[in-house]
Amino acid sequence: MRFVYLILAIWGAAHPMYYFSSWFAAEGVDLMKMVDAWHVNAATSGLVWDLTIAAIALTVWIIAEVSRTKNWYGLVAIPATFAIGVSCGLPLYLYFRARIVYKRDRHSVAPL
Numbered sequence: 001m002r003f004v005y006l007i008l009a010i011w012g013a014a015h016p017m018y019y020f021s022s023w024f025a026a027e028g029v030d031l032m033k034m035v036d037a038w039h040v041n042a043a044t045s046g047l048v049w050d051l052t053i054a055a056i057a058l059t060v061w062i063i064a065e066v067s068r069t070k071n072w073y074g075l076v077a078i079p080a081t082f083a084i085g086v087s088c089g090l091p092l093y094l095y096f097r098a099r100i101v102y103k104r105d106r107h108s109v110a111p112l
Contacts, residue, residue, distance in 0.1 A: 002098035005091045012087030013080070055081045055089070062093055071100045 027033055038048045059078050066074045074096045081089025 002095055005095035005098055008091035009080075009088055009095055012089075012091055013084050016085050016087055051086055054086050058086060058090055058093065065097065069100060071096060073099075 023034065023037075027037075037044075039045045058081055062074050062077055066072060074093050077089045077093035077096065080092050
């Protein structure tokens with residue numbers, strides 16, 4: 001399952017970045033102009049707020065789990081979430097989390 005998460009994280013980075021790159025090529029690198037474009041109508045504003053709240057919830061979850069498990073690699077998902085999007089950050093965190101679960105389960109299996 002962990003490699004599915006990794007593939008989703010790569011897709012979740014590449015796909016949105018294609019659109020961001022296209023937008024920057026057409027409009028120039030102007031972050032405030034991009035933020036204005038995100039709020040062009042109520043539907044897009046709702047989507048922006050939905051993703052923002054999801055990103056914050058994911059960040060809180062990551063920090064809580066990293067504090068508990070000491071799996072510091074999971075922190076990489078926080079900047080990925082805010083620089084690229086939840087579509088990259090969530091599967092990236094699940095990949096790092098699955099690595100720990102896999103190692104733990106592999107060592108706790110009783111011999112036959």
